[in-house]
Amino acid sequence: KQEVTQIPAALSVPEGENLVLNCSFTDSAIYNLQWFRQDPGKGLTSLLLIQSSQREQTSGRLNASLDKSSGRSTLYIAASQPGDSATYLCAVYWGGSTLGRLYFGRGTQLTVWP
């Protein structure tokens, strides 16, 4: 069964820290993995998408890496700011027999305090 797990469920850090959010998944034969940000009561904003052939993607202070063999992805946030406070979700697309299906982790709720 395809499953996506995010640890920790919640994280609270002071402003300025570099931090890492984790996402693990069963079955390494993925098409891609996508990281999203969700503010309370709001929709999901796409942050980064890593295709199966890629090792990492960067956007500003965000860097996402992918290690298919170990079934893991990490989202690195540099120099965190209070505005980074949100829930971060990862979603895995396996394609193949599950073409069209997207599987989400339950998210990491991040609080960055001044």
Next chain:
Amino acid sequence: EAQVTQNPRYLITVTGKKLTVTCSQNMNHEYMSWYRQDPGLGLRQIYYSMNVEVTDKGDVPEGYKVSRKEKRNFPLILESPSPNQTSLYFCASALGSGINNEQFFGPGTRLTVL
């Protein structure tokens, strides 16, 4: 502006009264999908469509119907809503269903069934 729109954004209704939540995208995307988000359960896929007139079930299709008669629209229909369908609903679209299917989400519809 490229976007996914949903209407209504908020809806309170009563058990058994049929309702439709509309979803529209202006990006000429082939792929569209519906999700529901519940506390403690995360995001779960209801239905998806990989092209016009092609729809498939996700994880939790019971009690829902969809149609994809034109590319830009993908309405979600609740024929006889029940209180367990109280949830936050999201529509999403993507260019296709291949390895680069970055998904873009609408703002969400908060549904309460009394």
